[in-house]
Amino acid sequence: MKGERNHRTSEAEPKPLEEPKHETKKLKNLSEYAQTLQLGWNGLLVLKNSCFPTSMHILEGDQGVITGLLKDHTSGSKLTQLKIAQRLRLDQPKLDEVTRRIKQGSPNGYAVLLATQATPSGPGTEGMPTVEPGLQRRLLRNLVSYLKQKQAAGVISLPVGGSKGRDSTGMLYAFPPCDFSQQYLQSALRTLGKLEEEHMVIVIVRDTA
Numbered sequence: 426m427k428g429e430r431n432h433r434t435s436e437a438e439p440k441p442l443e444e445p446k447h448e449t450k451k452l453k454n455l456s457e458y459a460q461t462l463q464l465g466w467n468g469l470l471v472l473k474n475s476c477f478p479t480s481m482h483i484l485e486g487d488q489g490v491i492t493g494l495l496k497d498h499t500s501g502s503k504l505t506q507l508k509i510a511q512r513l514r515l516d517q518p519k520l521d522e523v524t525r526r527i528k529q530g531s532p533n534g535y536a537v538l539l540a541t542q543a544t545p546s547g548p549g550t551e552g553m554p555t556v557e558p559g560l561q562r563r564l565l566r567n568l569v570s571y572l573k574q575k576q577a578a579g580v581i582s583l584p585v586g587g588s589k590g591r592d593s594t595g596m597l598y599a600f601p602p603c604d605f606s607q608q609y610l611q612s613a614l615r616t617l618g619k620l621e622e623e624h625m626v627i628v629i630v631r632d633t634a
Contacts, residue, residue, distance in 0.1 A: 455622040456541045458613050465491045465538045469506040469556065470568060470599070472579065476506065476560045477568045478543035481627055484609050486536030490631050494583040494595045506557075509579035512572075513598060520605045523598055526630040534631040537609045540599065541565065541624050566623035572601040583629070595631040602626075 452458045462482035469476040483491070495504045513519050527535045542565040556562050572579060579599035588594045600606040606626035607614070614620060 452616055455539070455613065455617065455620055455624050456544070458616060459539050459541045462539065463488070465536065466495050466503070467543055468504060469560075470540075470565070470579075471506050471508040471560065472568055472571070474559065474561055475563045475567065476556055477563055477565045479540050479565055480543040481538040481540045484537045484539050484626070486538075486629070487533040488536070490530075490534060490536045490595070490629055491538070493593055494597070494629060494631065496584065498584055498586055498588075504585060507581050507585065507597065509581055509599065511580040511582075512575060512577035513580045515576050515578060515600075515603055515605065523605075523628060523630070526596075526633075527628065529633050530630045534633065536629045538627040538629070539610070539613070539624060540627050541622065564623075565625070568599075569601045569623040569625055572599070572625075573603075593631050595629060598628045598630075600626045600628065 452461070459480065459482040462484065465481045465483040465488065467480040468478075470479045471477075492503075495507070496502065497504050513523075527537075568579075578601070581597040581599075583595045583597055602620070602624065607620075609626050610620060
């Protein structure tokens with residue numbers, strides 16, 4: 426692996442002296458990195474009979490897309506759970522289509538979020554919904570490994586329950602770690618050096634009329 430070799434040589438180089446000593450606290454992992462971003466959504470991702478408490482922090486894009494599409498139409502309040510009903514194979518043509526939709530939706534018709542395991546006591550867990558009977562609470566990494574194994578992204582049509590009238594519609598794609606998702610995590614990678622923790626990159630795009 427080319428990346429590793431480069432990594433080793435760069436470690437041996439002396440650090441430039443003008444580096445500020447009062448650097449921000451070294452972030453240890455992706456969850457800590459996520460805490461430096463704006464919280465976009467937190468709740469349960471649901472797949473079959475399992476639910477996965479998840480926090481999503483905004484990497485880029487528009488908060489309005491998130492609030493507009495991730496809401497419960499009957500009550501108008503924020504959705505507390507998102508059910509993955511479809512999968513999208515991680516084939517290049519499919520990924521190109523998602524990229525095209527992001528470009529079409531720029532600057533304010535899309536959002537990219539970093540999804541990490543919601544910790545029971547961590548920030549952003551206020552109002553974490555109670556788990557419905559019949560659903561088993563599991564760690565996000567189980568969902569990540571499931572999607573990796575299927576070589577697919579989870580797909581959710583938004584708004585949940587179908588749109589009424591003039592409401593905007595869109596799609597949510599939940600990508601396990603893959604080349605496509607890594608492009609949105611370059612600054613996290615620079616900050617942390619490596620992304621070891623299980624995570625997903627969530628892309629929400631508003632349908633263009």
